[in-house]
Amino acid sequence: MKILREHISLLPYNTFGIAANARWFGSFSDTDELEELLASASGSPSFILGGGSNILLTKDIDGLVLKNEIRGVYELHEDQDHVYVKAGAGENWHEFVQYCLKRNWAGIENLSLIPGNVGASPMQNIGAYGVEVAEVFWSLEAFHLQEKKVVTFVLSDCQFGYRESVFKNKYKGQFVILNVTYRLRKKPVFHTSYGAIQQELERMGVKELSIQAISQAVINIRSSKLPDPKVTGNAGSFFKNPEIRPLQYELLKEKFPDIVAYSLVNGNYKLAAGWLIEQCGWKGYREGDAGVHPKQALVLVNYGNASGKNIYELSEKVLLSVKEKFGVELEREVNII
Numbered sequence: 156m157k158i159l160r161e162h163i164s165l166l167p168y169n170t171f172g173i174a175a176n177a178r179w180f181g182s183f184s185d186t187d188e189l190e191e192l193l194a195s196a197s198g199s200p201s202f203i204l205g206g207g208s209n210i211l212l213t214k215d216i217d218g219l220v221l222k223n224e225i226r227g228v229y230e231l232h233e234d235q236d237h238v239y240v241k242a243g244a245g246e247n248w249h250e251f252v253q254y255c256l257k258r259n260w261a262g263i264e265n266l267s268l269i270p271g272n273v274g275a276s277p278m279q280n281i282g283a284y285g286v287e288v289a290e291v292f293w294s295l296e297a298f299h300l301q302e303k304k305v306v307t308f309v310l311s312d313c314q315f316g317y318r319e320s321v322f323k324n325k326y327k328g329q330f331v332i333l334n335v336t337y338r339l340r341k342k343p344v345f346h347t348s349y350g351a352i353q354q355e356l357e358r359m360g361v362k363e364l365s366i367q368a369i370s371q372a373v374i375n376i377r378s379s380k381l382p383d384p385k386v387t388g389n390a391g392s393f394f395k396n397p398e399i400r401p402l403q404y405e406l407l408k409e410k411f412p413d414i415v416a417y418s419l420v421n422g423n424y425k426l427a428a429g430w431l432i433e434q435c436g437w438k439g440y441r442e443g444d445a446g447v448h449p450k451q452a453l454v455l456v457n458y459g460n461a462s463g464k465n466i467y468e469l470s471e472k473v474l475l476s477v478k479e480k481f482g483v484e485l486e487r488e489v490n491i492i
């Protein structure tokens with residue numbers, strides 16, 4: 156019988172290392188346990204917790220927090236080119252990537268070392284080094300909290316965008332993702348053009364390209380600039396890279412010739428928010444225990460005892476200064492709770 160626990164510290168459950176408490180807390184490892192917990196609670200959960208690597212807790216939670224611990228990885232079936240793999244939402248993402256690499260299943264090697272769990276991967280449409288999870292997503296099963304039934308979502312239902320999905324928008328707070336099925340390739344299609352991958356592969360002395368080598372290159376690059384949450388609290392990029400129209404880009408480029416931008420297929424431009432923040436003088440800034448990472452200005456950090464409010468207030472200052480200098484409004488990528 157699953158029971159809810161009262162007054163639980165969420166400090167071990169969020170990578171920002173924020174000390175906040177949940178009035179009620181429970182974990183579940185299958186749908187029956189989830190239903191048991193919901194039956195003993197007085198209302199809907201305040202939020203569902205995965206690995207806690209993309210949340211900023213700005214207050215104590217006066218409601219229910221449910222931690223998804225559904226495990227299991229299953230090879231469902233295969234066709235000529237693909238293998239269909241289902242993973243429980245509570246599986247650690249990077250361990251899942253490694254499991255697939257061992258079997259030579261390709262498609263998620265560029266997403267190596269992203270913290271968090273499988274369940275959040277479609278929620279956030281996680282992305283890195285030129286690949287997004289949407290590209291390998293096949294389907295997911297989610298529990299509808301109001302109707303108390305399991306619903307299947309396929310690619311066209313999810314409205315994936317840059318760090319966006321239907322679960323962050325229209326269906327926010329309505330579903331608990333139970334498991335995700337990915338369609339992985341038996342023959343890899345390599346993505347090495349993004350960022351420093353090619354350079355890193357050369358430095359590693361890789362002669363024959365493989366998904367394992369790409370994964371290692373990504374791990375090396377990430378480890379060199381992103382703070383390890385075990386050492387310094389953070390939730391990865393705090394803001395999204397903003398998308399702007401061509402006219403605004405031309406005007407900015409004239410005024411700031413070094414501006415870092417990528418052209419998009421729709422004609423717009425994506426700006427490197429890290430560059431914008433660095434230009435405003437924030438890189439390495441620290442006030443109390445809240446700070447801007449010295450190696451990656453897009454990452455806000457907790458050096459120890461910062462509160463969620465401290466981090467949020469710093470993010471507000473960063474946001475306002477970027478708006479003032481560049482006329483560009485940053486959007487927070489981290490889920491503010």
Ligand code: FAD
Nearest residue numbers: 205206207208209270271272274275281282283332390391
């Ligand atoms: P949580 O933080 O627990 O939850 C995130 C959101 O999803 C919350 O709103 C939560 O309620 C909801 N949620 C979680 N699980 C479920 C579920 N089963 N059902 C319903 N809702 C759910 N992200 C990238 O995309 N690319 C990166 O390169 C990247 N790098 C990072 C580097 C570092 C050092 C860190 C700390 C974070 C990074 N992130 C990155 C962000 C983060 O790892 C991802 O967003 C990850 O998918 C979050 O997973 P999680 O399980 O920790 O989610």
Ligand code: EPU
Nearest residue numbers: 283284391392394395396415427429430433450451452453
């Ligand atoms: N830059 C600076 N100063 C900085 C940081 C970045 O000038 O302090 C400029 C540099 O020119 C650099 C460019 O910005 O070349 C891009 O930086 P980086 O390669 O580190 O990537 P990013 O755009 O800052 C995005 C994702 C990351 C993802 C990487 C790699 C977002 C919001 N962030 O960061 O995702 O790992 O690309 O693909 O899209 C996350 O979502 O939490 C996350 C870490």
